[in-house]
Amino acid sequence: MLVRQLLPPGPLGIPLVGYQPFFGKDLHKVVTKLGEKFGSVFTIQMGFKNIVVLNDWEAIKEGLHNDALLGRPKTALFAV
Numbered sequence: 001m002l003v004r005q006l007l008p009p010g011p012l013g014i015p016l017v018g019y020q021p022f023f024g025k026d027l028h029k030v031v032t033k034l035g036e037k038f039g040s041v042f043t044i045q046m047g048f049k050n051i052v053v054l055n056d057w058e059a060i061k062e063g064l065h066n067d068a069l070l071g072r073p074k075t076a077l078f079a080v
Contacts, residue, residue, distance in 0.1 A: 018045035
């Protein structure tokens with residue numbers, strides 16, 4: 001759990017599956033509500049992965065200009 005301490009705050013997920021069971025059909029609504037609770041940058045656990053969510057334009061702009069945040073995971077979730 002040392003890694004979790006270095007990440008932005010976010011909801012706790014269920015062991016092994018993370019926060020995925022709570023998404024339902026309207027992921028955008030769930031993310032908006034989590035943004036209201038945790039702020040514009042928060043972490044969601046999806047399975048064994050921690051996903052940092054940038055939830056407003058300022059956070060996205062800063063994230064795109066910050067070299068430390070340009071790494072993208074190579075998973076099927078992010079494949080286009």
